[in-house]
Amino acid sequence: MLDLQRVSKSYGRFRAVTSATFRLEPGEIAGLLGPNGAGKTTTIRMITGFLPPDQGSITVAGNDTVLDSLAARRLIGYLPESAPLYPEMTPASYLSFRARLYKLPAADRRPAVNRALDSCWLGDVANKRIGQLSKGYRQRVGLAAAILHDPRVLILDEPTNALDPTQVRETRRLIADLARDRVVLLSSHILAEVELVCSRVIVMVRGKIRADGPPARLIASAATTCRAEWVSPPDAADAIIAELRSLPGVRDVSSTQGQGGHTAATIESAAGAGAADLLDAIGRVLHARGARVTLLTRRDASLERLFVELVEQAADDREAA
Amino acid sequence: MAVLTIARRELASLFRLPVGWIAVALYLFLAGIVFAYLILVPGQPASLRPLFSISAWLLLPVAPAISMRLVSEELRSGTIEPLMTAPVSDGGVVLGKYLGVVGFLLIMLVPTLAHTAALWWLSDPRPDPGPIAAGYLSLVLVGMVYTAVGLWMSCLTANQTLAFLGTLFFLLVVLLATTIGFEYAPAWLQPVVAELSIQSRMQEFAKGVIDTSHIVYFLSAAALFVVLSVLTLESRRWR
Incomplete structure (x- = not known):
């Protein structure tokens, strides 16, 4: 479904991502973990078609994100980090704008908007200006926009950022619900959350994938x-x-x-x-x-321990090199 | 379709933000002064010619104000990311934004029809409608060029103020170079400078002359800057 083959990206001389390879199938919730600057957001931006990879290829249901970009983008729902939105719009008008951008048929637009508003608990603020909403509400508007067109692949960059504990729990449940028949890739720096939600964990350190597998297996491989x-x-x-x-x-x-x-x-x-x-x-x-x-x-052993180990290991490798 | 969706959102946003209303107020204020002091003069033939021939200057602060945020604001706030990952081409995004701001420009000109109506009502003999129609056409055309330059500047920076000043400076240099600069230009350069002049073409329109070459000039200048905007936005992906 979502397939990355030896994907690399540099900004000038800085190698942000080096030869990342993984494949996700429907039903999988994958967590992308890594310290700041590990290349998570760059990887996500390449998958969503915002940035083209320097090397390697990414396909979404067989559509290359560079060669067949529009077809690939149509299949992806994306919540960027910190959910950027237009403050002068209302959640309802923003979602209706997104519905048109994704070319939902006129008859399906309103039901799709209402469904997204309901799923993300936005009913009571649907007609308030986004600029007046709290961060938690804005995050949910971003999430609603990501799931609006019923995408096959859902890419969420820190989805529970700025949410309160109740909302975090409800969002996790929503993500688990959504994942049943689609691919979900989420990035997070909350390890407990990844352990709880994800069926697969991909750890990136310094642009390289250092570990990839079910959380239980990764933890078993970590130090005690x-x-x-x-x-x-x-x-x-x-x-x-x-x-x-x-x-x-x-x-x-x-x-x-x-x-x-x-x-x-x-x-x-x-x-x-x-x-x-x-x-x-x-x-x-x-x-x-x-x-x-x-x-x-x-x-x-815990995911946290594994994480720290992988980061230290990467630092050692760098010193040795 | 997606182009029109983006154009509609852009247009609606300009009306939801103070900057849109301030730009409209500024333009109507400037046009009102011209109307009151240069047009509504007893004993003078009824014509809006002074308004149209001076409009290249009147639009100078207005066009950059409505175009400065088009892309800059998206770059600054990060909304460019959900926009450019939606199934819309970069050209579609730019064209949508451009049509939105041109639409705003057209709506901004509507209240000035009151000047025309007032002149029609007050003067005897009635003003000649030909030059008025040609004048309005020239306003739209010059506005299209100015906002296209503004759009391009807005693609170059995430800072609205910089986009505003850049556009203002660019247009000011072009206007000055082709008016005052003309006299100082060497003889061989003068035909080129005259060819580039926005002012002289506006004068022609104000006289009521609709020359296709002028229309082509304005439209191709606008198209040039729209294309430059697309290239600039596209190049951001590869940086």
């Missing part, structure tokens, strides 16, 4: 952190830490020693290592060395 605290003879602590360091899958151990033989250690496993096994192994080491365990716990 364990924390252990124990009391042991002071000379035993160093040996314990050395042994923990040598456990399979452990990447790093940091520790602080307190008074009376108290030691606290944080054990980080490499990505992909079995989290449950690690906790077990740590327990065995402490037991074998005769330490009295006061705390042994695991902090599960």
